[in-house]
Amino acid sequence: MTTDASETEVVGVGDARMVRTFRVGADGRLFPVNTATAWTTGWNNATCGRGRSHTPPDPDCRCGFYVYADPAYALAQAPARHVMAVVAVHGAMEAGTRGARVNEAKVEAVWLGPRISDDLAAAVQAQYPAVLVYRDRAAMFADLPLTRLPGFKSPRLGEAARRSLRVYLLVFLAVTAVVGALPMHTTTAAPARVALWVAVLAGSAALTLGGVIIRSSMVTFVGITAVAWMVTAESLNNVGAAVYRCLVLLVAAWVGLMWWRAATPxxxxRDARMDSAVRRWRAHLLGPR
Incomplete structure (x- = not known):
């Protein structure tokens, strides 16, 4: 969830019910998408991941638990297609248009999709005996409706639209891969091919802009990757062009692998070594606040 200063406000609330996703570990524990610190049963208190001494959610930092007002917002994260949790939040929060950052939260219920085996679902229930475990997502939200706070906005893309968008992205990437791989002298040999090349490049740029507008890092990345694939400079020699394309493919494959791993229950x-190093570096450089 991203917010800016014009649409956030630190407010005090009693209790609210919101939604978020988790990764499910091998032992059934629930982990946030970007850290290897599992949530415990009962109330969890956020700490600053940059090692600062303030209490989340601090207005000048991005720390705190991120929770969402609508399931469609959570679907921007890979695990949400298989795991969604209704969480209770308490105390101060920084509320935005899509959800909030909070300090205190606990899992009340969790939906586990078809990719979660019965054995793994049983392990989740054993780790969190007070949490309601659902296999029917609609039933979970019917039993535990989410809180609507002032300032929350309905998502620009609903869940059905997001599913259609994923299909479109796959098709678009396939077309881009073929068109962008053609040598430029072959492409410019016929007006129809030029028009197709320009259309694909314009579509890539539009996709990048659209990803920024809907605040989807994955859509933005797909658009940027498509642009990079299409605009290989003709001034490069054959070796340079091959290296360039290999780098684009390597970055795309790495991001795809990270997305796949995050979605795999x-x-x-474990903490990624690079993430751990970055956190230590930030804490050393910035010091306590």
């Missing part, structure tokens, strides 16, 4: 979850 039942893995042993």
């Amino acid at each position: 039942g893995r042993v979850i």
Whole structure:
């Protein structure tokens, strides 16, 4: 969830009910998307991941638990297609248009999709005996409706639209891969091919802009990757062009692998070495606040 100063406000609330997603570890524990610190049963208190001494959610930092007002917002994260949780939040929060950052939260119920095996679902229930475990997502939201706070906005893209968007992205990437791989002298040999090349490049740029507008990092990345694939400079020699394309493919494959790993339930979850190093570096450089 991203917010800006014009649409956030630190407010005090009693209790609210919101939604978020988790990764499910091999032992059934629930992990946030970007950290290897599992939530516990009962209330959880956020700490600053940059090692600062303030209490989340601090207005000058991005720390705190991120929770959403609508399931469609959570679907921007890979695990949400298989795991969604209704969480209770308490105390101060920084509220935005799509959800909030909070300090205190606990899992009340969790929906586990078809990719979660019965054995893994049983492990989740054993780790969180007070949490309601659902296999029917609609039933979970019917039993535990989400809180609507002032300032929350309905998502620009609903869940059905997001599913259609994923299909469109796959088709668009396939077309881009073929058109962008053609040598430029072959492409410019016929007006129809030129028009197709320009259309694909314009579509890539529009996709990048659209991703920024709907605040989807994945859509933005797909658009940027498509643009990079299409605009290989003709001034490069054959070796240079091959290296360039290999770099684009390598970055795209790495991001795709990270997305796939985040969406795969039942893995042993550890802190990424680079993430740990970055957090230590930030804490050393910035110091306590």
